Amino acid sequence: MKIDFLYLNEADMIEAGVLDAVGCIETMRDTLSLFGKKDFLLGGPKGDEHGLQMNFPQKSDIAGFPLDDGPDRRFMAMPAYLGGRFHIAGQKYYGSNSHNSELNLPRSILMVTLSDVDTGAPKAIMSANLLSAMRTGAMPAMAASYLANKSSKVLSLIGPGVINKCALMCFMExxxxxxxxxxxxxxSKSKTALAMKEFIEEKYPQVKEIIICGSxxxxxxxxxxxxxAMSVTKQDMEEFHLEWFKxxxxxxSMGSFLYRQYDEFLSTTMVVDNYGMYEKYLSNFIARGPVDEFGNKREWCIMGIHFVHLVKTGQAKREEVINLCDIVNGTARGRASEDEIVMCSIGGMPLEDLSWGFDCYRKALEKGIGTKLNLWDEPYMK
Structure with a gap:
């Protein structure tokens, strides 16, 4: 049996609508709804792993062995299945190295593969840097449709890189x-902050004021x-304080949220995209080193882990941490009052890469975009 698949480079993906903010938001809504209905599968023996990561050592006795000579040198494979209207399997795969900036390359270089659920045959292989950034940015905007006050006038972008640029495009919708x-x-003079300011001025002339903040x-x-959406090393992180928020x-939070007074979250509304994912993150932190009964000796910097920590130490009840998927499916409330402070952790899942990749793939087929490649006409061995 002949097998062909579609290859989509970055230009193809743009033509297929990968930067369509409205479309991506609605796809994320569909994805979270299916996640809440458990119509999905992730990797690992229990079908709930975020992915499998390979890190390089800092030293090796083997001559020429690649070393972790800077932060964020790794490879990661993130397989998943998503049901519903998608009914697709696949994975996001990427390599990452902070030194890529010296080569004028993104820190991470990503690809997404879509496969037939029944046969395992490839359906598409696509450039995924823009895909991943858009689905990441669309998630908080989709959540904001339930959690943010409708009269919101002031938006703050902390970390003015690609992720928050895509988030901005979605928030504005x-x-x-x-x-x-x-x-x-x-x-205050960072190139990315100035570039973000220019992007806003060009794309959103209705914005009356743009402020580059010094702290x-x-x-x-x-x-x-x-x-x-910060991407910084731990030693460069600044600590957030609840008193700063009106x-x-x-x-x-889609990146790093360093916060030491965990119990202060109890006065806020806590929302997560995938509670189980943060449970695993917390257990990994505890497994790496000694901690007291409250887990305070090791400092983590992901918002969702803070919430899980409060539950594990008995300071909060599990039902006090609201699942975003339940809000989407109408089984949990979103914002309950105009005055409450809502804290929402968006860690991201490969399900989102599959769903937005699938919709871009379908659009590419409709428009005749991409390059058809042949795997075989007949397999040489069966």
Whole structure:
């Protein structure tokens, strides 16, 4: 049996609508609905693993062996199946190295593969840097449609890289009254912060004020919606403080959220995209070193882990951490009052890469985009 599959490079993906913010938001809504209905499968023996990561050692006795000579040198494979209207299997695969910036390359270089669920045959292989960034940015915007105050006017972007650029594109679709955007980069003169400012000025002329903030506190204060997507080493992280957030603020974290006063989250509404994922993250932290009965000796910097820690130590009940999928499916409330502070952790799952990749693939087929490649006309051996 002949097997062909579609190859989509980055230009093909753009033509297939990978940057369609509205479409991506709705695809993420469908994805989270299916996640809540358990119509999915992830990798690992229990079907719930985020992925399998390969890290390089910092030293080796083998001559020429690749070493972790900087942060974030790794490879990762993230297989998944998603049901419903998608009914697709596949994986996101990427290599990452912080030194890529010296070569004018993104830190991570990503591909997504889609496969037939029954035969395992490839259906598509696609460039996925934009795909992954858009689905990551669309998730908090989709969540904001349930969690943010509809009258939100001030948006703060903490970490002005590609992820928050895509998040901005999506936020502007669900929060049309945004008139002030605050930007926090590594400094008030960071190139990425200035580039973000220029992007906003060009694409969103309706925004009345753009502020490049000199501190994390300045970026958080008075913001109606905070979108955190930082990519920094742990030693460079700044600590957040709850007192910085106004009444009614909605805070989304997609990256690093360093916070030491965990119990202060109890006065907020806590929301997660995948509680089990953060449970595994916490257990990994505990397994790596000694901690006291509250897990305080090892410091983690992912918002969702803070929430799980509160539950594991008996300071919060499991039902106090709301599943985003339950909000999407109408079985849990979203924002209950205009004054509550909502904290939402978006860690991301390969399900989202599959769903948005699938929709882009379908659009490519409709428009005749991409390159058809042949795996075989007949397998040489059966």
């Amino acid at each position: 669900v929060l049309p009254d945004i008139e002030t955007i605050k930007i926090r980069g590594s400094s 994390l506190e300045e970026a958080c204060r008075d913001a109606d919606v905070v979108s955190e 009444k009614g603020a909605t805070v989304f």
